Amino acid sequence: MFVYGTQYYRPPNPPMSDWERDLKLIKEFGFNTVKFFAVWGWINKCHQEYDFKDLDILMDLCEDVGLKVVININIENAPYWLEEAYPEARYVSNDGLKVKTQASPGIPSGGSPGLCLDHPKVRLEAEKFFKEVLLRYKDHPALFLFDLWNEPHIEPTWYYKDKLFCYCESSRKKFQEWLKNKYKTLRNLELCWGRHYSSWTQVRPPERFGSYPDMIDWRKFWLENLRDNLSWRVKLAREVAPKHPVMTHVASSAYLGAMAYSSWDEWMLSLPCDKFGSSSFPGWLMKGDLSVHMFHLEMIRDASRGKPFWQSELQAGYHNIGGLNRTGTPFISDIKMWNWNVLSAGAKGLMYWQWRPDLLGFESSACGLCDVSGKPTDRAKIAGKMAKFVAKVKELESSKPVASEIGVIVSRNVALLNFAAERDQRLYAKALMGIYRAFYDNNIPISFIHTDILEETVKKGTVRFLYFPFPLAISSFEAQLLKKFVGNGGVLMAEACPAHFDEHGHCSSTIPGQGLDELFGVREVKSERTKRFEIDLIEKINGVKIKRIFGYFYREHLTKISPKVVTLARDEEGHNLITLNQFGKGKAILVGSYPSIAYEIYRDAENAQFITAFENLIKVKAKTNLDSHYIKTRIHQLKDGCYLIFILNLYNLPQIVQLNLEGISFDLAIDLLHQKKLNKENNRTILVKIEPQDGTIIKLK
Numbered sequence: 001m002f003v004y005g006t007q008y009y010r011p012p013n014p015p016m017s018d019w020e021r022d023l024k025l026i027k028e029f030g031f032n033t034v035k036f037f038a039v040w041g042w043i044n045k046c047h048q049e050y051d052f053k054d055l056d057i058l059m060d061l062c063e064d065v066g067l068k069v070v071i072n073i074n075i076e077n078a079p080y081w082l083e084e085a086y087p088e089a090r091y092v093s094n095d096g097l098k099v100k101t102q103a104s105p106g107i108p109s110g111g112s113p114g115l116c117l118d119h120p121k122v123r124l125e126a127e128k129f130f131k132e133v134l135l136r137y138k139d140h141p142a143l144f145l146f147d148l149w150n151e152p153h154i155e156p157t158w159y160y161k162d163k164l165f166c167y168c169e170s171s172r173k174k175f176q177e178w179l180k181n182k183y184k185t186l187r188n189l190e191l192c193w194g195r196h197y198s199s200w201t202q203v204r205p206p207e208r209f210g211s212y213p214d215m216i217d218w219r220k221f222w223l224e225n226l227r228d229n230l231s232w233r234v235k236l237a238r239e240v241a242p243k244h245p246v247m248t249h250v251a252s253s254a255y256l257g258a259m260a261y262s263s264w265d266e267w268m269l270s271l272p273c274d275k276f277g278s279s280s281f282p283g284w285l286m287k288g289d290l291s292v293h294m295f296h297l298e299m300i301r302d303a304s305r306g307k308p309f310w311q312s313e314l315q316a317g318y319h320n321i322g323g324l325n326r327t328g329t330p331f332i333s334d335i336k337m338w339n340w341n342v343l344s345a346g347a348k349g350l351m352y353w354q355w356r357p358d359l360l361g362f363e364s365s366a367c368g369l370c371d372v373s374g375k376p377t378d379r380a381k382i383a384g385k386m387a388k389f390v391a392k393v394k395e396l397e398s399s400k401p402v403a404s405e406i407g408v409i410v411s412r413n414v415a416l417l418n419f420a421a422e423r424d425q426r427l428y429a430k431a432l433m434g435i436y437r438a439f440y441d442n443n444i445p446i447s448f449i450h451t452d453i454l455e456e457t458v459k460k461g462t463v464r465f466l467y468f469p470f471p472l473a474i475s476s477f478e479a480q481l482l483k484k485f486v487g488n489g490g491v492l493m494a495e496a497c498p499a500h501f502d503e504h505g506h507c508s509s510t511i512p513g514q515g516l517d518e519l520f521g522v523r524e525v526k527s528e529r530t531k532r533f534e535i536d537l538i539e540k541i542n543g544v545k546i547k548r549i550f551g552y553f554y555r556e557h558l559t560k561i562s563p564k565v566v567t568l569a570r571d572e573e574g575h576n577l578i579t580l581n582q583f584g585k586g587k588a589i590l591v592g593s594y595p596s597i598a599y600e601i602y603r604d605a606e607n608a609q610f611i612t613a614f615e616n617l618i619k620v621k622a623k624t625n626l627d628s629h630y631i632k633t634r635i636h637q638l639k640d641g642c643y644l645i646f647i648l649n650l651y652n653l654p655q656i657v658q659l660n661l662e663g664i665s666f667d668l669a670i671d672l673l674h675q676k677k678l679n680k681e682n683n684r685t686i687l688v689k690i691e692p693q694d695g696t697i698i699k700l701k
Contacts, residue, residue, distance in 0.1 A: 003033045005035065005067075005351045007034070007035040012108070020061055023061050032387075036069060042077075069140075070145055073147070076106070082115065088119070089170070092116075104362070133146075143244060152229075171205075171225075174221075180200065215420040253278070257426065260418075260425060261419065270304045273307065274307065275304075278311065279312060279353065282315055283315055297342060299410075302447060311350045316352040329379075333693035337648065345634070355380075402445075405447075406465050409454070418472070431469035432596070442628050464490060466485060469596040476514050488585060492586070492588045496555075496591065510523060511524040518583075532551070535577050542616070547606070551577070558579055564581055564583075565580065578590065595610060625660075626655055642701050643666070646695060649692060654691050659688060664684065
């Protein structure tokens with residue numbers, strides 16, 4: 001089934017007296033699934049004692065009503081008896097703060113942010129609780145799956161924005177063991193970090209910024225530590241409750257700023273799970289920007305690597321953003337468009353946060369499809385209408401988005417270097433979002449190609465064009481893959497200073513580094529920090545005449561080292577700024593600045609035209625006769641060879657869309673939302689009417 005549901009129970013909310021009424025109402029509205037939190041500190045009040053009364057009642061009610069249940073096992077809160085027994089397991093910041101547990105927005109019942117699971121005795125008690133939950137509900141008829149970790153991250157970081165975690169003794173020792181396993185000898189570590197030690201006991205994590213290699217290693221350790229923590233939970237679940245799938249969901253794509261600091265990486269965390277998901281609060285954290293919402297969805301989808309992915313939390317109402325201050329309440333049109341984004345991105349589940357507002361805690365009165373009394377709002381009604389539509393369209397359960405042959409490279413090495421150098425990821429985040437936005441604004445789907453899957457992508461030959469934004473840190477292995485990609489006939493466009501640094505943060509003496517000067521056929525003469533500036537193009541890009549684009553942040557002067565290099569743009573002093581080199585069967589284009597960041601900040605149409613100049617390499621696509629800033633399309637394919645075309649109208653007026661389909665043959669087109677056949681204008685063109693701020697699905701047979 002396509003999962004369409006809502007978060008419902010997180011103790012001590014909502015009142016027990018309303019449970020039966022609320023769950024019946026959720027079912028009547030067309031939802032098929034609810035989520036309950038199994039909160040460690042709430043259930044395990046005393047050592048070796050577990051009180052499951054609340055969950056027992058709720059699970060039985062769901063069986064009676066006909067709802068499936070996702071149990072979110074939450075150990076990111078600690079029973080107070082455990083903190084009292086092991087105070088040394090409290091999270092410790094880089095400046096020595098020891099974080100005591102208390103109530104928080106995520107855990108209104110207390111025990112947050114929990115205790116560090118690197119402490120072996122705390123981990124053992126967490127394992128006992130985990131097994132108790134798994135054993136108790138693994139055979140319950142209402143159970144659908146276990147969500148093993150609610151938004152994985154280093155827990156205290158969201159409440160202490162100026163601090164790094166965790167520096168407790170257990171984490172320090174674990175980091176030392178990680179370094180020993182990675183470097184094998186102390187001498188190898190010394191060579192990488194540029195230090196002299198006489199003993200491993202002298203090696204410690206960096207407590208402040210100032211050098212790259214140790215900070216990069218410290219954050220890599222935490223990324224792997226969280227992945228291993230999740231793998232431990234998955235292993236427990238598969239041992240105790242093997243019949244049920246397991247998943248986790250992240251707060252968002254970490255590549256737009258949170259990866260190094262809060263230490264989650266969707267490309268790593270998706271690996272151990274059966275399903276994967278993400279939270280989204282488009283009207284709050286994404287400031288109503290549908291392109292940002294879609295970025296997160298499509299990044300999480302691609303990071304799931306073919307596994308089913310969910311919108312595990314979707315904003316349902318206004319949010320409290322600090323005390324009594326709050327966001328605006330979403331409109332009905334917002335709920336519709338967020339739904340259409342989720343469906344068109346290819347999700348197989350959608351869960352609202354949440355059915356009704358909490359009555360205790362930071363989120364009290366907020367975050368609900370209902371009001372504080374549990375009465376459904378107009379938002380609940382439109383969500384219910386979407387739930388019933390989704391239930392009818394059985395094709396949504398198995399359809400898969402057609403992978404784009406246009407790829408945007410995503411790099412953990414770049415994100416970590418940016419963090420080590422700048423104490424944040426803002427430059428890289430702007431570059432990634434700017435590239436995505438350029439394609440989104442022009443209704444061109446892309447595939448996110450993480451460097452983790454670059455070898456597989458090059459081997460399969462499924463991508464014909466790669467854009468590498470802000471490519472400052474590249475390993476020698478990644479560089480060889482880029483050469484292979486272009487040599488095999490691919491087109492690579494990279495921004496300024498490729499492989500300026502290696503994956504450890506060592507600066508190259510030649511830029512581009514790692515032998516990429518051979519690939520691009522040029523070397524850097526100099527680069528300088530600059531504000532936004534114009535770049536006049538003197539040659540066409542893939543046959544497209546573009547007069548000028550705008551650069552930002554770096555201006556890189558390039559000199560040719562290969563006679564095959566063609567200059568596409570020079571500055572006013574005659575320095576090469578954009579070059580194209582024929583390498584093997586393909587082409588390598590180097591742009592001596594960051595048009596991606598410029599587009600994210602200034603939205604210059606010329607930059608989007610430049611970035612998307614190779615869109616004609618996509619074989620299967622849907623073009624419209626209208627401004628693509630308002631009309632968005634995504635294409636899915638079914639197992640029987642049929643296609644689903646999603647059409648979204650972002651504009652506040654109805655639109656008649658002429659859809660021109662390339663690479664698709666069909667005999668019949670059906671509008672699934674309105675259940676009617678559409679006229680076929682010629683072999684590949686159909687006309688569709690889309691209501692304002694709404695969407696539809698066209699099935700092609």
